[in-house]
Amino acid sequence: MLLRPLTFHTPQTTVQAAKLQATLNNARVLAGGTFLINSLKLLKRKGSKTPEHIISLRKINELKKISLQNDKLIIGAMAVISDLYDSPHLQANTAILRTVCKNISTNPIRNMATVGGNLTCRYTWTELGCVMVALEADMHFINQDGKEEIMTAEEFFQNAAKSDKIFSHVSIKIDKSAHVTYHRVKKSANVDIPLLAVCIKTHINQQRWSNTRVTINNGIAFAQRDHILEDFLNTQTTHPKLATEALNHLNTEIYDKRSDDYKKHIFRISLKNAIQEINDQTYDQ
Numbered sequence: 001m002l003l004r005p006l007t008f009h010t011p012q013t014t015v016q017a018a019k020l021q022a023t024l025n026n027a028r029v030l031a032g033g034t035f036l037i038n039s040l041k042l043l044k045r046k047g048s049k050t051p052e053h054i055i056s057l058r059k060i061n062e063l064k065k066i067s068l069q070n071d072k073l074i075i076g077a078m079a080v081i082s083d084l085y086d087s088p089h090l091q092a093n094t095a096i097l098r099t100v101c102k103n104i105s106t107n108p109i110r111n112m113a114t115v116g117g118n119l120t121c122r123y124t125w126t127e128l129g130c131v132m133v134a135l136e137a138d139m140h141f142i143n144q145d146g147k148e149e150i151m152t153a154e155e156f157f158q159n160a161a162k163s164d165k166i167f168s169h170v171s172i173k174i175d176k177s178a179h180v181t182y183h184r185v186k187k188s189a190n191v192d193i194p195l196l197a198v199c200i201k202t203h204i205n206q207q208r209w210s211n212t213r214v215t216i217n218n219g220i221a222f223a224q225r226d227h228i229l230e231d232f233l234n235t236q237t238t239h240p241k242l243a244t245e246a247l248n249h250l251n252t253e254i255y256d257k258r259s260d261d262y263k264k265h266i267f268r269i270s271l272k273n274a275i276q277e278i279n280d281q282t283y284d285q
Helices: 014-023 036-046 081-086 092-103 115-120 128-134 153-158 227-233 242-246 252-256 261-282
Strands: 007-009 027-030 053-056 066-069 072-076 138-142 148-152 166-173 178-186 194-205 208-217
Touching: 014 027, 014 053, 014 138, 014 166, 027 036, 072 115, 081 092, 081 115, 092 128, 092 178, 092 194, 115 128, 115 166, 128 153, 128 178, 128 194, 128 208, 138 153, 148 153, 178 261, 194 261, 208 227, 227 242, 242 261, 252 261
Parallel strands: 007 053, 027 053
Antiparallel strands: 066 072, 072 166, 138 148, 138 166, 178 194, 194 208
16 A cells, blocks of 8 residues: 655754654654554555654664663664664663563564664553563653653653654663563464563562562553552562462552453463562572
């Protein structure tokens, strides 16, 4: 299906892209293209208004880098998922990103799709948001004057994943003392879209849980934390029945809203398995 006529822009720097976004009317930003192209086709099929301008970030090399700076992992917005998976810089708490990347679609998609596209596409079910909130990641944006704005991943998704600036990179502090686990269930055998996902990060000292973050992707809303479950776990020490007892301390609205019995059940299994995984790693240590 042919798209309606549009103007295609290829800025060479992040600031150039930010200026275009700030000055052009009816413009969309193109990262890897795996979401946007299909979205444009769907808009045309529905007879809806389509963008007059596309701002491609593909030629901005500064956005493609993955590096370590001091004690932080820096992931450029235009880094593709396969490059993040293969990065030698994933370590300690950030090593969980390799598990998440492996779950994203297929090899051809992972070779095109970008970290920035996954985080900012505004589809509620995409994979990276859940783990970025759990890892306390910061998201960095550049405005047309070249000034940087930083917000936490949690703040970004609480704001419905909206920004009028160019997303440049994400930064995550390396935390060698953290325990992190990620569990997800795909929607169907044929389409590898997550039905739900759970990411838990915590610290355990002398078998006591602390600074726990439980982040949930329920497929309906953007990634969010279960503060009730976090508060419970932060009062606990590791013991054989912890995972089972934790299921009595959930913010049920997160798991049960617009969920059928199967999804409610799978959520609880996923939570139990995630907590049990960390508990087993640290019990009797």
